[in-house]
Amino acid sequence: MAVIEPLRWADGRLALLDQRALPDQEIWLTCDSAAAVAEAIRAMVVRGAPAIGIAAAYGTALEARRLAPQRAAPWPETMAPALAQLAASRPTAVNLFWALDQVRAVLAADAGSDQLPQRLEQLAQQIHADDVAANRRLGDFGAALIEPGSVVYTHCNTGALATGGYGTALGVIRSAWQQQRLAHVLAGETRPWWQGARLTAWELMREGIPFSLNVDAAAAHLMRERKVAWVIVGADRIAANGDTANKIGTYSLAVLARHHGARFMVAAPCSTFDLAVASGTEIPIEERPCDEVTAVRGIAMAPRDCGAVNPAFDVTPAGLIDAIVTERGVIMNPTEAAIAAHFAGEAVVPKETAI
Ligand code: MRU
Numbered sequence: 001m002a003v004i005e006p007l008r009w010a011d012g013r014l015a016l017l018d019q020r021a022l023p024d025q026e027i028w029l030t031c032d033s034a035a036a037v038a039e040a041i042r043a044m045v046v047r048g049a050p051a052i053g054i055a056a057a058y059g060t061a062l063e064a065r066r067l068a069p070q071r072a073a074p075w076p077e078t079m080a081p082a083l084a085q086l087a088a089s090r091p092t093a094v095n096l097f098w099a100l101d102q103v104r105a106v107l108a109a110d111a112g113s114d115q116l117p118q119r120l121e122q123l124a125q126q127i128h129a130d131d132v133a134a135n136r137r138l139g140d141f142g143a144a145l146i147e148p149g150s151v152v153y154t155h156c157n158t159g160a161l162a163t164g165g166y167g168t169a170l171g172v173i174r175s176a177w178q179q180q181r182l183a184h185v186l187a188g189e190t191r192p193w194w195q196g197a198r199l200t201a202w203e204l205m206r207e208g209i210p211f212s213l214n215v216d217a218a219a220a221h222l223m224r225e226r227k228v229a230w231v232i233v234g235a236d237r238i239a240a241n242g243d244t245a246n247k248i249g250t251y252s253l254a255v256l257a258r259h260h261g262a263r264f265m266v267a268a269p270c271s272t273f274d275l276a277v278a279s280g281t282e283i284p285i286e287e288r289p290c291d292e293v294t295a296v297r298g299i300a301m302a303p304r305d306c307g308a309v310n311p312a313f314d315v316t317p318a319g320l321i322d323a324i325v326t327e328r329g330v331i332m333n334p335t336e337a338a339i340a341a342h343f344a345g346e347a348v349v350p351k352e353t354a355i
Contacts, residue, residue: 014062033066044193135171152231168235241339247314
């Protein structure tokens with residue numbers, strides 16, 4: 001399996017693979033402060049919900065290291081501006097806020113400790129390692145749902161680049177491929193950032209997984225003509241009732257899947273659930289600059305001053321989701337009660353054979 005990493009921590013420095021330059025160039029950028037990491041998240045150098053959370057955790061470790069020699073107040077106070085800056089970088093992926101909550105707990109527990117920078121470094125490394133382990137587990141749970149010989153459709157990039165490594169929806173696809181369950185993958189290009197074309201295609205090619213890239217508008221046609229068995233996507237935030245925020249276009253795919261008899265799977269670690277949010281209407285949806293719609297890499301694709309709207313995510317209602325797969329198992333036909341039971345340890349574990 002190809003080793004693909006979105007970030008590396010070495011000698012107290014964080015290196016980020018600049019995902020804006022892929023697939024043409026592999027450029028690594030070095031960050032030495034929380035402000036630099038926050039800017040990298042905002043600018044999409046690092047993206048994908050779990051990867052954003054991991055990067056933010058490392059960002060706090062960098063900041064603690066930087067501030068340690070001049071610290072004049074307890075750690076929670078010293079670090080508050082950095083946490084606020086990271087929290088303001090992007091609003092939708094809850095993994096960011098989940099990681100910062102863990103950082104806050106360490107700051108409170110070690111408020112006066114000289115060991116705090118090391119503690120935050122260990123925490124970030126733990127979050128990173130746990131995410132890779134969760135991806136592998138949920139990948140296997142998801143793969144078990146896929147009938148051998150299936151055509152599946154995926155959206156955006158949910159692979160190693162979007163996580164600590166391996167991937168969520170793409171992790172399911174990786175596992176299903178290793179288990180010889182996949183005939184073909186259809187990957188939507190995912191405008192306006194082209195995560196499907198630039199990143200998912202890059203990962204699938206490196207893995208040797210058979211796939212075709214398609215324009216997003218071809219989804220309905222392909223679902224009918226290619227007999228898609230599963231649409232498999234990731235998530236940025238899952239509400240207590242199962243409503244799921246993910247890359248813009250996901251909701252359309254869920255509607256299309258229901259119409260065409262394809263099943264719809266959301267693959268995400270438990271860190272992507274926000275049980276404090278009752279339903280999708282409460283999930284903040286990021287609006288990004290209009291020039292991301294009207295131009296591609298600086299080349300105008302629309303008339304000058306053309307108005308545009310650029311929601312980065314949408315919410316798929318739980319009723320359109322057949323399965324949510326986490327590292328704890330599978331939630332079939334998600335409802336508030338089924339999700340609560342999943343977290344209470346009563347996960348429905350898939351059988352060995354596909355359903
Ligand atoms: O804007 P992005 O590229 O950060 O959006 C990414 C997605 O929507 C992914 O599907 C989601 O974060 C899950 S990644 C494992």
